[in-house]
């Protein structure tokens with residue numbers, strides 16, 4: 001189709017940026033490479049699973065946790081370089097390759113550094129210990145007398161030996177040693193520094209190869225053609241409808257799975273648009289206008305108490321002053337700016353997929369099951385894609401590509417179109433929360449009860465669309481695990497009951513979206529707490545402090561008060577005459593009650609007439625223990641604030657009885673530049689503590705801080721996300 | 736019948752052949768010429784990920800049919816923005832401000848800003864936000880992006 005020009009010539013033309021072509025590993029995808037499986041340990045307890053040191057002293061880190069656009073690659077490099085005392089430039093990271101990297105579980109839940117990084121630290125500390133033992137023999141000096149700098153071990157008197165000469169290309173053959181001493185944080189040179197992100201120069205000059213940019217030789221282009229209703233049956237396909245498309249290779253049909261493969265990408269797009277197919281049945285989605293009734297009427301299959309103190313129900317029954325409120329949180333889509341994409345190829349009985357999956361090891365198992373192949377014959381290789389905030393469509397695209405590649409016997413790249421992504425990625429499920437509390441005569445909280453209605457689920461992988469449509473085997477289940485987090489509260493009330501009611505079904509295939517469940521649950525808890533503070537005539541900051549017994553949490557809140565210049569308030573400061581009112585609101589979380597403290601203050605402006613809420617400023621204080629890269633943490637917090645302001649003010653899935661109807665950016669709008677608040681961040685330094693997650697906790701406090709700020713501004717409670725103008729107007733009328 | 740077209744891309748002549756003159760420029764640049772700068776984001780003109788400069792103007796290549804691109808029009812992609820082997824001041828400013836999370840939107844942010852700076856070499860923050868109002872970022876890198884554009888204009 002194209003008379004292709006040499007890419008290099010194009011780039012090096014006059015006036016063009018000359019690039020060095022130091023190809024990052026992802027750029028050199030070669031189908032033949034995949035055929036020969038390198039053999040190397042990947043067990044979670046072996047040092048060799050995590051790192052290798054070459055003769056030249058270069059350190060290769062094998063990381064099962066991947067960079068989803070969060071800077072984890074840089075942070076992991078800092079951790080390994082620090083522990084081994086080598087320059088960062090000598091460390092190279094291989095991410096998420098099932099043949100090379102240990103199965104450290106999916107990259108989710110703000111665990112990359114907290115868990116994955118600490119496994120790597122332990123591996124590096126073990127390796128260092130082994131290297132020092134080897135050096136001690138070689139140099140004839142005791143281990144304690146040795147020093148390391150730049151990957152060279154030196155004995156008193158100056159005799160030295162480089163890592164490369166000690167281990168060069170050989171295996172450590174050692175188990176991860178829990179007792180191998182990790183470096184004392186006071187000697188850190190790299191950890192705790194805002195090292196510049198390794199990927200940014202390539203990303204801003206177009207040298208980076210995203211999953212969406214990756215190509216393999218002989219590759220064809222696939223596009224999916226999805227059913228016209230969820231659950232519909234494919235009756236017939238009219239192949240004559242695409243006969244005129246010169247590049248078309250094949251219409252792939254397997255059960256209800258339909259796709260097209262073409263030699264060119266544009267050919268595949270045209271064919272997918274033109275293909276005529278007849279579908280029947282399916283649909284039957286609940287009426288969107290009655291979503292919350294639907295949720296309330298869904299069968300409960302399991303009751304999970306997540307905390308119990310005293311007998312909250314008894315206190316509530318006998319209480320004179322009671323408050324109750326219901327909170328809900330809409331269904332959200334991930335909305336990655338680059339739709340999902342994958343390449344699959346079969347060679348020598350082996351399936352290789354290149355994927356931006358957050359969970360390549362799990363995907364490998366899913367593909368093996370679906371394709372009826374042994375898992376050893378499936379390799380999934382991570383290639384970073386557009387930002388990923390949880391399980392989106394990447395795994396599904398890999399399943400699509402595998403089916404199409406098998407059908408045509410050639411490598412196939414599947415790129416989802418925007419409507420595929422918005423329409424078919426798994427969704428953040430709808431969440432409904434009932435809150436009740438009793439206040440004593442003194443304004444003290446006598447009882448607290450919250451009931452969370454969320455789908456059942458575990459931590460397994462979300463089923464692949466291709467397996468479902470093609471009627472191939474897959475593990476059944478609803479799988480957004482961990483969404484009960486943050487349902488229990490940090491406040492020491494006299495009686496507490498927090499109850500999770502697991503629903504049998506939810507309208508759309510559910511998955512994790514940044515701060516899954518934890519965001520929704522914290523929204524209800526922290527907003528309702530604010531309602532109690534107002535009812536008790538108390539300042540929201542003081543009210544929280546009154547019920548905390550955790551010194552680190554208290555310190556964080558006090559610091560937030562100072563940082564945000566919090567002014568005491570005991571009720572809404574309504575300015576009745578003004579069309580525009582301003583307010584401030586506060587929220588706090590001790591994430592999952594076991595890691596990362598965050599507090600935030602939102603400043604809002606509410607337009608009483610239009611119902612518009614503008615968030616003008618956010619102040620965030622975070623204590624996530626040891627910080628590997630402060631600027632990286634700030635970047636994550638900024639992202640959490642902006643993305644969650646967007647989710648809180650604007651976002652909700654729409655659908656009819658058959659399908660999602662919010663399938664582009666005009667029907668599913670997100671926050672734009674003029675609407676982005678100013679963000680001030682204060683990080684608590686605790687370099688001698690364990691590092692905790694920073695990728696998502698701060699997102700938990702955003703919605704409640706905004707809701708509480710709106711109350712402060714106009715005296716109306718917003719209890720339903722998103723805070724669209726019509727809901728704001730309704731809340732204003734109700735006050 | 737495939738038809739040969741000549742495009743001027745990053746200072747060179749490039750030939751593409753297509754049987755569909757309505758094919759969007761984006762696919763010619765990415766698939767035909769192997770460029771990675773312009774990204775596929777929506778294909779609908781809604782997000783800005785595919786932005787290139789045509790004669791200095793920011794254009795969404797996903798909704799620009801090849802037939803609408805004049806043979807003499809000068810197309811610049813993110814690859815061709817720098818000069819003499821050095822990154823463009825905007826690219827350098829994005830590095831200095833670490834104004835990337837995933838970076839998928841950044842092509843559009845830089846190309847749109849490059850077009851802005853042609854007509855307004857000292858935009859204030861409001862003007863930058865306005866100029867980028869139709870460029871979407873899902874990671875929430877906006878604050879840094881605005882700072883980067885400001886930094887590029889202050890050198």
Ligand code: FES
Pocket residue numbers: 774775776777778779780781782783784785786795796797798
């Ligand atoms: S890809 Fe062109 S505007 Fe979105």
Ligand code: FES
Pocket residue numbers: 069337386387835836837838839840841871872873874875876
């Ligand atoms: S940096 Fe990821 S979409 Fe903007």
